[in-house]
Amino acid sequence: FCSLDSKIIDDGCDLTFDSINQINSLIRPYLIDLIEQDYFKYFKIDLSKNCPFWDNENDKKCASQNCVVDIIEDINEISNLPFYLKNELITNLSKLDSKNNLNQEDQFLDKLIGEDCQKKKYDSYLFSKDYCDTNEESSLNSVYVNLQDNPERFSGYGGPQSNQIWTSIYLENCFTKEVSSENEHLANNLNFMSRIDDQCLEKRVFYRIISGLHASIATHLSNEYYNPLAQNWEPNLQLFMQRVGYFPDRLSNIYFNYALIVKSILKLSKFSDHLNICNSKVIQDKINKIADLLTNNSSIDIFHEQLLFLEDSYESIYLKQEFKSKFRNITEIMDCVGCERCKMWGKIQTLGYGTALKLLFELPSLNDIDNNNYNIDDYDIDEIIGNLKRNELVALINTFDRISKSVQSINNFRIIYELEHQQQ
Ligand code: FAD
Secondary structure (H helix, E strand, C coil), X not given: CCCCCCECCECCECCEHXXXXXXXXXXXXXXXXXXXXXXXXXXXECCCCCCCCCCCCCCCCCCCHHHCCCECCCHHHCCCCCHHHHHHHHHHHHHHHHHCCCCHHHHHHHHHHCHHHCCCCCCCCCCCCCCCCCCHHHCCCCEEEEHHHCCCCCCCCCHHHHHHHHHHHHHCCCCCCCCCHHHHHHHHHCCCCCCCCCCCHHHHHHHHHHHHHHHHHHHHHHHCEEECCCCEEECCHHHHHHHXXXXXXXXXXXXXXXXXXXXXXXHHHHCHHHCCCCCHHHHHHHXXXXXXXXXXXCCHHHCCHHHCCCCCXXXXXXXXXXXXXXXXXXXXXXXXXCCHHHHHHHHHHHHHHHHHHHHHHHCCCHHHHHCXXXXXXXXXXXXXXXXXXXXXXXXXXXXXXXXXHHHHHHHHHHHHHHHHHHHC
């Protein structure tokens, strides 16, 4: 385990582990409450998409019960709706006819959570601000899942198949432009990087996001590990140490992702009145509440995204496009995952990070927003915020919960580890 007061991070973030632990303890109860709300617990997903990169038709699928996704097939599962969702349902009922191709339950849920209120669609890929495909929720093959009924935990998925997925994901980290000397120089001057190697800042950030996601998944599967002897789900310290605890860089990448998500939510809150979704007032209030808690308890400089894609040059624009399309590939690799439950959480979290990246890199910096020091014509706020889909918001908040749960679990593992070592 790393020392709690050591700096996590560099590469654009200069907090300590302990400062993020403190923020997390404060925010955790509110976040748990948020993801249990109807708006954030139903996710619409297409689990039937073909793997676009290789033929996995004949691969053995994980048949364990732990790999299954329990989809919503019965509308009676939804009871005790909060007032605003009931209201939404009533006001949208008249639109039901236009969706004859969907089954009745999906139509009901579309109304329930306000799918039809999406007023605009943004389909152009080439000039898209998106870091992933955000249109999956409109697919006719998409189904609704209740995320609370399908926890991310040990599934037993592994071996050459999952190895192939992780290898392909890390291979996306090969960029054409290896070194961005301008960025390197600036970041060094600002003392945000302690590790100097031959990779540019953008490439390192890309790697850390993937590695942080990988380590976070490993933390969850170790924290909720099925012990066949006790027939119980319980933390498995040995597994955690082998996958994450003995690797300071993996631990630090989890915290790095935490800072990245927090900063994106702070930015979102500045423009939440541009949200163009159903119940936007209710959701706006919830996002602003979480942002207030974060602002009051952390520095807005938790993550310095403004250090990336700095140069006003063709190379920098190209690098950003490359970053986007490579991240998009990663989200599509998720369709190759042979365990449905893992695929589901993989898709949610890559969509969550994709949404965070869009907010971080396509909006002005927080300092500029606060000081009104930006030209509104340079940013298409309506395209970035107004076009955010419900699924993107649900993914962003649930990804925040996943990384926040990982931080909490790491601290539990630290306690178990220290207890075990005291006894020896
Ligand atoms: P893997 O985790 O498969 O790692 C492969 C190699 O990558 C390692 O040997 C190591 O060299 C390197 N590596 C490992 N971690 C990192 C890191 N953080 N940063 C950089 N490099 C690293 N299993 C479950 O039980 N539950 C789940 O919910 C689940 N979700 C998954 C979601 C996805 C998208 C994928 C691809 C897999 C998922 N799995 C899940 C499987 C799990 O991630 C492992 O692949 C599996 O447990 C086998 O682990 P392993 O020890 O072979 O190493």
